[in-house]
Amino acid sequence: MANKENRDIFLSVIESNKGIIYKIANSYCASKEDRNDLVQEIILRLWQAFEQYNDDYKYSTWIYRIALNTAISNYRKEKVREKYFSPIFEPLLELEDVGGTTELEQTYSQLHQFILELKELDKALMLLYLEEKSYKEIAEIIGISESNVGTKISRLKNTLKEKFLKEKYK
Amino acid sequence: MEDTNFVMLWKEHYEKIDQSLAINKKIIRDLTNQKAEAVMQLLIRHKKRGIIAVIFYLLILGALLFFSTTDYKSEKNYFIFSIAAIFIVNVKALYDYIKHLAWAKKINYNGNVTDIQQQLTKLQFSIINHAKIMCLQFPFFTTFYLSNKWFPQEVGMGYIIFQLILTGSFTYLSYWLFKNHTIENLNKKWFRNMIAGSGGKSVVKAMDFYKELEEFKHH
Numbered sequence: 608m609a610n611k612e613n614r615d616i617f618l619s620v621i622e623s624n625k626g627i628i629y630k631i632a633n634s635y636c637a638s639k640e641d642r643n644d645l646v647q648e649i650i651l652r653l654w655q656a657f658e659q660y661n662d663d664y665k666y667s668t669w670i671y672r673i674a675l676n677t678a679i680s681n682y683r684k685e686k687v688r689e690k691y692f693s694p695i696f697e698p699l700l701e702l703e704d705v706g707g708t709t710e711l712e713q714t715y716s717q718l719h720q721f722i723l724e725l726k727e728l729d730k731a732l733m734l735l736y737l738e739e740k741s742y743k744e745i746a747e748i749i750g751i752s753e754s755n756v757g758t759k760i761s762r763l764k765n766t767l768k769e770k771f772l773k774e775k776y777k
Numbered sequence: 778m779e780d781t782n783f784v785m786l787w788k789e790h791y792e793k794i795d796q797s798l799a800i801n802k803k804i805i806r807d808l809t810n811q812k813a814e815a816v817m818q819l820l821i822r823h824k825k826r827g828i829i830a831v832i833f834y835l836l837i838l839g840a841l842l843f844f845s846t847t848d849y850k851s852e853k854n855y856f857i858f859s860i861a862a863i864f865i866v867n868v869k870a871l872y873d874y875i876k877h878l879a880w881a882k883k884i885n886y887n888g889n890v891t892d893i894q895q896q897l898t899k900l901q902f903s904i905i906n907h908a909k910i911m912c913l914q915f916p917f918f919t920t921f922y923l924s925n926k927w928f929p930q931e932v933g934m935g936y937i938i939f940q941l942i943l944t945g946s947f948t949y950l951s952y953w954l955f956k957n958h959t960i961e962n963l964n965k966k967w968f969r970n971m972i973a974g975s976g977g978k979s980v981v982k983a984m985d986f987y988k989e990l991e992e993f994k995h996h
Contacts (some may be wrong), residue, residue: 629794651808654808712790751994
């Protein structure tokens, strides 16, 4: 019973924070297959850690930490996960076709490409900045000082602006 | 483009996505119900297979040692000594491997990103550092078949020289690998190639990532 209750709470936490998981998977994986695998691995890690969830932190902070740690360490793994994760073929997060031909979507795909090209930790930082997290919260999730967060984000923003300018005048 | 525009662009894109994003509750229920356990079992099985293979190997070595010592004859000295050395090296390697698995299990992904990633990369380095002990068994593969009964008194000088060169070069090779199998050498191209060639690409990636992590924390 307790397990069922736990599972229901877990499902509602995932439901309310599905966007975070999707955004992280999308920022760390270029292909749909890799993204589905990563979503699955993240949800599995979250479920395994759910019993030890510490309510000193918000659910979103807890999810960011676990999902980012999973995504970053996933990059170092050799491609063996297909073997482990093959039992589940259907995606855990389903996305209806949202279209992608507008100017906004084209600019977004440039931004997405830029994020994909970033180093693993810079990617995490950029993602949290775009999610409008405070420097304090970013520092808590990443584990560096607030001033360091500020310096790095401003550096990343400058690189991003330069890239966009280059694209514009190509 | 202004900063706020990047944030707005991100927001607008994902607002649209959020509306059409649905979680597959049934699959997640299954995943948290039995499949989480099943997937974990698959991961554990992969590691268990390695452990079982080494245990099986140790059992064979142990049996050989047992039978050769219960029916001891001095002519078996080379064999007993070589198999005992190979046995000890493999017991130590197995002990280290299990210790690392237990360490890996303790790492909680709930911690902040830089701490957890540092722990994970340190774990990978420690595995590499401990794996080098396996090199120490190489020379004993060139001595176990010798016997006091015929070596060296009944063989020609040519064979003695051949045996000395063989065991000597394996001893040097094992010493050299043991000495050079260090994290510091992960910077060197030949070592990276050697590690990557033997399926350790993830370790090479870990080293690059560790540097990135150090730089990230301090710059």
